[in-house]
Amino acid sequence: MQLTHLRSYARPTDLDSAVELLREGGRGTRIMAAGTDLVLSGSDEVTGLVDLGGLDLAYVEERDGAVAIGAMTTLTELLESPAAAAYLDGVVPEMLRRVGTPLLRNVATAGGNLVRRQPWSDVIPLFRTLGASMRLFDGDVRSGPIDDLYTEAAHLTGTILTEIVLPPQPARTAAAFWKFTRSAVDIATLNCAALIQVDEGRCTRARVFVGATPRLAAAVPSAEAALVGTDLSTAAIATAARAAADEVATGDDLRATSAYRTRLVSVGVTRCLETAQRRLEGVTS
């Protein structure tokens, strides 16, 4: 038995009841999506669960170039959805294929992955790179960038993430995801996502995120700045990769040393940008 201090469990069928149950439950009552991460945590602090499995929040929909993802959509459902496959050359399924194993992806949810704020999350760096937004419910519907989940000030007690939206992307935009692992199914030793937009041969917008450093994924503004205005030549990409390696603070853990991770930052940023650029060429040729 993993969660030995559990005293209450509820699976509400509407959002208002869910928020009410969270309020009544107080500190030890947690929102549960699939619960995979929560079960493994074995946390003694968890005394109550409000399971979102009874809400109608598992869907993936194309909406005018955007992709709307219900927070309870499993990673498998997202991976197999035509809407995700059609979005930016399938960069989302490209990332999801590298997350855990099918047995995990069949239960773990997109919303749970974002909200648990795990430093090794592969979903977080890619979705932040893509500029994803979210819809929240705390009695009222609110929306904002998913970036808000990762600020120090994030205060989401009693608030339920209901939907994630990947925004429509302008023409001549491409993205890529890269991950280094010790084995095919291990969590990331380091991961990286990048997005570039090009107009008349020049990069007009760049987003680069690096995660599992081993801290939570963060943007790499110096690499982004190094790319904008360039022709994304091999030299320009190398400059951005060097900037990223200089900027990203890496640390030691059982998977790798800080020095090794710094090398990985450079490799990851380079590979992501090269892949994204190849995709742009594929679109333009």
Added chain:
Amino acid sequence: MKLMIMLTINGTQRSIETELGETLLEVLRREGMKSVKLGCDTGDCGACAVLLDGSAVNACMVLAVAADGKDVDTVEGLERDGHLHPMQQAMVDAGAVQCGFCTPGMLMSGIDLLSRNPDPTEDEVKEALGGNLCRCTGYVKQVDAILATARLRAGETDA
């Protein structure tokens, strides 16, 4: 805290008393489903894989209460009229079983795969078995067995 949940295990509805923090793995073994193996208990090895509403999942990572009202299928329900399920027979024929501890989980992953993708490539079978660890024979014979099952099914459909 104890409470009652309802599970449809291999087609039979059962009302089961469960402790609130228990995993689906613990409950299924107590209900006699000993094909569901306790391996790592951390979602790494796949020995406890079962079908939950048709999808293969690690039973150690699912709270039993969260499965309340759902369908669970295990190896115990695969046999029909005294005959092994075609994938079980294919595993036997391919020599895919040594100690047998990982086999039930591999079967669940294989059955899930063929339900989504009746004609998988070898790579797709390997990817589908990504969450199932075998420490005896390796993986070649299991992959062969799942491919053989797909071919057998295709042959039956053609006929």
